[in-house]
Amino acid sequence: MTVLALQAADQPTRRPPAALRASEIDAWFGSHQVLADVSLAFDPYHVTALIGPSGCGKSTFLRTLNRMHELVPTAQLSGTIELDGVDIYRDGLAVMEVRRRIGMVFQKPNPFPAMNIFDNVLSGTKLSGQAVADKKGLVEQSLQRAGLWAEVKDRLRVPGGSLSGGQQQRLCIARALAVQPEVLLMDEPCSALDPSSTRRIEETIKEISSEVTVVIVTHNMQQAQRVSGRCAFFLASEGQPGHIVESGPTDKLFEDPEDPRTMDYVHGRFG
Amino acid sequence: MTVQQASPLRSAAIRPGSSGPSRRGGRLRLRGWSRTDVLELAAALLGSFSLTWLVYEELTTLSGGFGFFVCWFFAFLVTYWAMVRNRLGAAAAGDRLAAATVAGVGLLLVAGLAAILVYVGVNGYRALRPTFFTKDQYGVGPFAKATAGGGLAAIVGTVEQVGLATLISLPLGVATAVFLSAVRGRIARPVRLLTDAMSGIPSILTGLFVYAVLIYSHLLPESGFAVSLALTISMLPTVTRTSEVVLRVVPGDLREASYALGGTEWRTVRRILLPTARNGLITAGILGVARVVGEAAPAIIDAGGSPKVNYNPFKGQQENLPLMIYDNIRTFVVADHVRAWTAALVLVFMVLALFVTARAIAQAGPAGTRRPMLRALNRKGTS
Numbered sequence: 001m002t003v004l005a006l007q008a009a010d011q012p013t014r015r016p017p018a019a020l021r022a023s024e025i026d027a028w029f030g031s032h033q034v035l036a037d038v039s040l041a042f043d044p045y046h047v048t049a050l051i052g053p054s055g056c057g058k059s060t061f062l063r064t065l066n067r068m069h070e071l072v073p074t075a076q077l078s079g080t081i082e083l084d085g086v087d088i089y090r091d092g093l094a095v096m097e098v099r100r101r102i103g104m105v106f107q108k109p110n111p112f113p114a115m116n117i118f119d120n121v122l123s124g125t126k127l128s129g130q131a132v133a134d135k136k137g138l139v140e141q142s143l144q145r146a147g148l149w150a151e152v153k154d155r156l157r158v159p160g161g162s163l164s165g166g167q168q169q170r171l172c173i174a175r176a177l178a179v180q181p182e183v184l185l186m187d188e189p190c191s192a193l194d195p196s197s198t199r200r201i202e203e204t205i206k207e208i209s210s211e212v213t214v215v216i217v218t219h220n221m222q223q224a225q226r227v228s229g230r231c232a233f234f235l236a237s238e239g240q241p242g243h244i245v246e247s248g249p250t251d252k253l254f255e256d257p258e259d260p261r262t263m264d265y266v267h268g269r270f271g
Numbered sequence: 272m273t274v275q276q277a278s279p280l281r282s283a284a285i286r287p288g289s290s291g292p293s294r295r296g297g298r299l300r301l302r303g304w305s306r307t308d309v310l311e312l313a314a315a316l317l318g319s320f321s322l323t324w325l326v327y328e329e330l331t332t333l334s335g336g337f338g339f340f341v342c343w344f345f346a347f348l349v350t351y352w353a354m355v356r357n358r359l360g361a362a363a364a365g366d367r368l369a370a371a372t373v374a375g376v377g378l379l380l381v382a383g384l385a386a387i388l389v390y391v392g393v394n395g396y397r398a399l400r401p402t403f404f405t406k407d408q409y410g411v412g413p414f415a416k417a418t419a420g421g422g423l424a425a426i427v428g429t430v431e432q433v434g435l436a437t438l439i440s441l442p443l444g445v446a447t448a449v450f451l452s453a454v455r456g457r458i459a460r461p462v463r464l465l466t467d468a469m470s471g472i473p474s475i476l477t478g479l480f481v482y483a484v485l486i487y488s489h490l491l492p493e494s495g496f497a498v499s500l501a502l503t504i505s506m507l508p509t510v511t512r513t514s515e516v517v518l519r520v521v522p523g524d525l526r527e528a529s530y531a532l533g534g535t536e537w538r539t540v541r542r543i544l545l546p547t548a549r550n551g552l553i554t555a556g557i558l559g560v561a562r563v564v565g566e567a568a569p570a571i572i573d574a575g576g577s578p579k580v581n582y583n584p585f586k587g588q589q590e591n592l593p594l595m596i597y598d599n600i601r602t603f604v605v606a607d608h609v610r611a612w613t614a615a616l617v618l619v620f621m622v623l624a625l626f627v628t629a630r631a632i633a634q635a636g637p638a639g640t641r642r643p644m645l646r647a648l649n650r651k652g653t654s
Contacts, residue, residue, distance in 0.1 A: 066531065097533065099530060099531055106524060106528065110525055110527075112525060112529075124534075127534030127539065127542060128532060129535070172528070
């Protein structure tokens with residue numbers, strides 16, 4: 001027991017997955033409204049998939065969840081987003097702290113080219129100023145969780161860019177996990193990857209969903225069905241901001257949706 | 272089977288540009304030069320040379336080496352084009368013509384550079400002795416041999432002045448570049464405009480500026496450091512603009528990734544932006560040094576020059592290599608001229624050594640990744 005406690009003190013503290021709740025989100029770029037009245041709750045221990053045609057605001061919504069939205073100079077927002085009941089936009093939480101607790105994996109794998117695999121995994125702890133006592137342990141643990149350890153354990157000192165695309169993406173997942181986030185946002189993480197790499201990432205998502213709350217944007221209906229427990233369908237009709245048409249358990253959304261537009265979309269009849 | 276000769280595929284139209292494919296053991300060689308190609312090139316060179324000789328030297332009253340080479344080059348292009356066209360057709364001839372033109376211009380450029388180096392080398396080598404690096408010109412009279420004394424005062428001056436200028440302008444220039452490319456405040460545009468305008472200031476003006484503002488008002492004595500400040504003004508625009516371009520090339524998604532991990536702006540710049548652009552920033556520093564290392568004017572105005580070595584850049588008159596060249600080339604003494612060439616040779620090689628060192632540092636790769644050589648060694652060890 002004491003050993004475990006000591007280990008926990010050495011590493012950045014691992015918190016249980018957190019609940020994330022977005023209420024009545026509107027978002028603008030300049031005067032152009034891209035999201036209208038989006039409310040969605042993300043439960044811990046669940047993978048939530050955001051689906052919908054291109055340009056319907058899924059990615060924008062995802063980026064409001066960890067305050068990446070505001071990196072665009074003209075971006076504006078209304079509504080509230082609560083992480084375990086605390087509003088991440090208003091309650092005096094530092095932006096950096098919000099982003100550390102709510103991690104993100106991007107569409108294109110983007111390991112830092114000036115760093116080797118080892119340093120890439122640790123980069124988040126350095127960038128956010130966390131002290132790490134057992135670096136090797138954290139690197140191994142993070143790579144294990146991302147399902148990459150076995151492939152790279154003998155060459156941790158080679159540049160991250162020398163890995164294959166799928167491995168790079170899993171390295172990015174390991175990097176995101178190393179700062180011990182409570183929520184992990186994934187913006188089409190497999191769209192640049194081949195089917196077998198996609199399969200590995202999906203396995204990884206399933207494994208980490210017991211430790212972090214996962215939100216994934218995907219254009220791939222089968223992927224949404226395979227990995228997610230809950231699902232939200234976004235749509236932006238002509239000239240209108242994006243909104244949620246329907247959300248609920250993935251099985252229900254795919255087999256017995258309430259809205260005919262959802263039915264059409266998930267069965268590939270438009271979009 | 273005599274497919275080779277008879278095949279319509281051997282027509283010129285489908286051949287890839289640089290040379291005709293030649294079969295050897297059934298394998299089609301798509302690139303490389305066949306014997307015919309080489310002979311053709313040699314014949315074109317020789318033929319055009321003879322033609323130019325006949326017209327230029329014998330039939331007309333033209334003369335002069337440079338004009339001859341220009342005429343020979345154009346005669347060669349025409350001859351070569353005609354020969355290739357005759358054998359392979361118009362498309363291949365156009366392709367070869369373009370290749371020959373580009374190669375010729377490239378050769379001309381390299382030849383020019385090589386000529387400068389060789390000329391400086393041959394002239395400077397005569398008085399180059401080890402003592403050039405250990406003795407100064409103090410007490411060397413006008414009737415002394417070219418090998419008397421040495422350039423120590425000038426070498427020390429150049430190293431200290433350019434070194435100090437680099438120490439000041441590299442951090443300042445890179446910081447400005449970070450501001451211009453990453454932070455992008457409201458005043459970024461005027462700053463960029465000012466930087467561009469500064470790049471056109473002649474060094475004699477920066478030297479005078481430092482003299483008027485700092486030395487004349489007794490804020491600073493005549494010294495190598497005053498020269499450094501003048502050089503810094505010239506160096507800053509080069510370093511800043513080059514760094515800015517280099518930093519702009521760093522993909523924006525790396526910065527996003529850093530922010531998404533909870534990175535602050537400062538840590539993102541220090542740990543992601545600058546290391547990623549490292550090689551380019553080294554180049555920016557080199558270009559900055561290259562910009563000022565040959566400047567004599569600031570040394571004349573702000574340090575006065577000195578035949579005696581002065582190791583202290585903050586006090587007293589100081590020499591540097593361009594100033595030594597300038598002073599020695601202006602006298603009527605042949606030994607002085609030779610000494611100037613030697614100083615020029617040393618200056619060229621100091622710059623060359625700096626470039627090679629900087630390239631080596633850039634090649635070594637970012638800290639933490641294995642050096643290419645080590646990696647090769649390891650591979651050898653494991654296999």
